[in-house]
Amino acid sequence: MGDDTWEGVSSQRVKVEPEVLSYPGQTVNLRCAFTDATGIQLTMVTWIYEPKDGERINIAVFHPKFEPNYPLSPVKGRVGFSPSPPNMANPSIEISNVRMNDEGKYICEYATYPIGNEQGITYLVMLAKPQNSASIVTVEAGSKPVVVARCESVDGRPAAKISWVTTASGNATTVSKTGADNTETISSEYSMIPTAADNGKDLSCVVAHRTQVKPESFPLKLAVQCKTPSTRHGSMNYFAVYTLMGKHAPLVTIVGYDNNWYVGRTNVMLTCQATGNPPPTTTQWKTMSGEKPDTVQITDNVLKVLKVDDAVNTTFVCEVKNRIGVGKDKVTVVVREPSVNPSNAGVVAGAVIGSLLALLLVAALIAVLVTRSRRQQQGYRANGGGDMKTRMFGGGKKASKNGTGGGAGTGGGAGGNNNGPIYVYDENSSHQGLGEKNNHHQPLTTGGRPEGAATTPTAQDILLSNELDDVERRKFDELEEDERYDQFTGGAPILQLRPPHDQDDMIGDYMDDDMESQRDGSVISRTAVYV
Structure with missing residues (x-):
């Protein structure tokens, strides 16, 4: 991986790529060339590997009068000159099946006469896409800082950068931990002194990494609950007053699901019922997948499904807010196959058989009555x-x-x-x-x-x-x-x-x-x- 335009210090005659990016398992090409050999005799080329924390070691040597040589090194067996056989004007190398530990400096050094050694340095950067996540922490309002949200980027290379975006007043704490194959796990916590006014405020965790086209954002909402009443020392805080007055966040219940939503069923509804003090102000429907099915219509607290299909096979969430807090409920819909109608042929056959049996019974009764009448006459x-x-x-x-x-x-x-x-x-x-x-x-x-x-x-x-x-x-x-x-x-x-x-x-x-x-x-x- 790299740019077709080689970069280097203008005073140097050895031309290389300053940085090459790769993922584990790939094959990388490290290019090298001598730009102006006029009046200079090129004697030998040596490739040197310098780890991030370690000493230099030769990994490939080429002399025009001898065969290429690959000394013992961490990349022996996976490194070779390209093209092969090499030449002094273009002694590039390839490393196959690269590993996270192959990251570091790679130096292409020429031995020349009469000016001495000339070199160019390429940095091989190994990449690993991290797994990012964020979560909210429900807390009680108080007077001390507590962690209200967490964000994490696991096993990335290089280390990810985490930032927080919110209108709430608080601070972030970030720690890094090195994992297997030199991957990095970054964990960040957002702390603040929670108040009732902070409940429901927006809080987003943003993760930036070189493997991502753009930073990944995780929008959250602060969840701050009221404390239970306290009358110690003859005083009562703001939240205790609200509790004694019967103030509480909305209590939410979703009704209408009968566990019989089958493919093709029409006009089924879910109703979000909520009670709160003060009364709820907003009602919002969501799905766990984040996408609303095309056949769903939402009017206030009613979610209507015009026609049930596989897209409705999801979990619906209803969130209701008031000035005290947020209440929610969810229902998981399982879409079933349509029921099979009985065969009309079977119904007709049953009716015909029943009619025949009735006719036979009537005929038998008539025969018995006629026979008895004849015997009486005789x-x-x-x-x-x-x-x-x-x-x-x-x-x-x-x-x-x-x-x-x-x-x-x-x-x-x-x-x-x-x-x-x-x-x-x-x-x-x-x-x-x-x-x-x-x-x-x-x-x-x-x-x-x-x-x-x-x-x-x-x-x-x-x-x-x-x-x-x-x-x-x-x-x-x-x-x-x-x-x-x-x-x-x-x-x-x-x-x-x-x-x-x-x-x-x-x-x-x-x-x-x-x-x-x-x-x-x-x-x-x-x-x-x-x-």
Whole structure:
């Protein structure tokens, strides 16, 4: 690093660069030349290194009649003539992978005849960019000087310069400490006697360094708190009076963040709520990053985000001031991914499936009702057809061929005549209902009516007829084909039903006398023909 224009003392004939800057790890070029060799014999060139605190040492020697030589030195193995091979008119050198300890004087010395030795000196300055920072110290108002702010420049080369800019009255104290590889750490503290009037005043730390294009500034604000009341010796200071009067700095709270700020959400707000005595005078919104997102609008104590995006993923700070001091609160916003809406296809599919299930349920219910209705109608249908339809309850599969069992009403023996009730449905009757014909052996029916009187069947009788129909049908379905045939051709009695148009009910009386109830609940005819 250096300027293309070489500088040097006018009386000297050896031309060099007065200063070369470099960072650790770089390669530096130290140039040297003899400006006017007229009438002078150039015998030899020697490069000498002189540390800041140390003795001179040869690091490179060139003689036209010999090979270049590099004596033992801190730069041996990293130094060489450039260009190579060298010449007496331009014996420049290069040092690779320079270190902080390589800083110092580098002397290019010519041995000449007859004027003797001539030399030029170059200063190699090693640079290291420091890490700068500043912080405020919160203090209580008092009557003694205290440190109110600190500023530091760490591991710089050369040492940085720190200065303070403020309207507050105080003094700065700066100390330096040498670190590894000859780096310098500069620390500065600003001290003053704090008062209530100093609270909130501007205070800036300015760090200047050769590696920076311009000085770096750290703006701060003094933080001075009031003391607690003191009545010692019967007196009370100014700050105690303020405290007793209820005076205090603003108490600040940020509300409005619900921890659900997702990308694309619009019109979300943060509100800075503050109370103080005296009342707050100013409200200021800031971010920890120092930059306000483009989608943020601020109106007084309200911060509004028009549309949430990744730029809002930061920490918002609200500062409120009054004459006593400054109060602040902060909230860290975490921007989340937008929630996923359920698929419309899934909703439609669910609705279709639900509708199908409902239709199937309705169809099943209708089928059950239709089947039950048909069975009820079959329960009242007569076996022979015509004007009169008769339904008898309690028929068994087998009956005794002996129609004259025990006497009427005895109920004894297999052939006893129990003569159960016969229900007759007369379509031509004006009552349009079922009639009950009791056995002439029984003087009264269950209801106490005379023999032969027609009675309306109860709901229990109708339900019983349906149940008996179902039982007989199931028994019939379980029979094999041959057994079914036998049921109609052999063994079973042929029931003689009452013919239609029996005007005088003569045959009806015959049927009542001819039918005989059995022990198993069946009814058979005494005059039936058996095959």
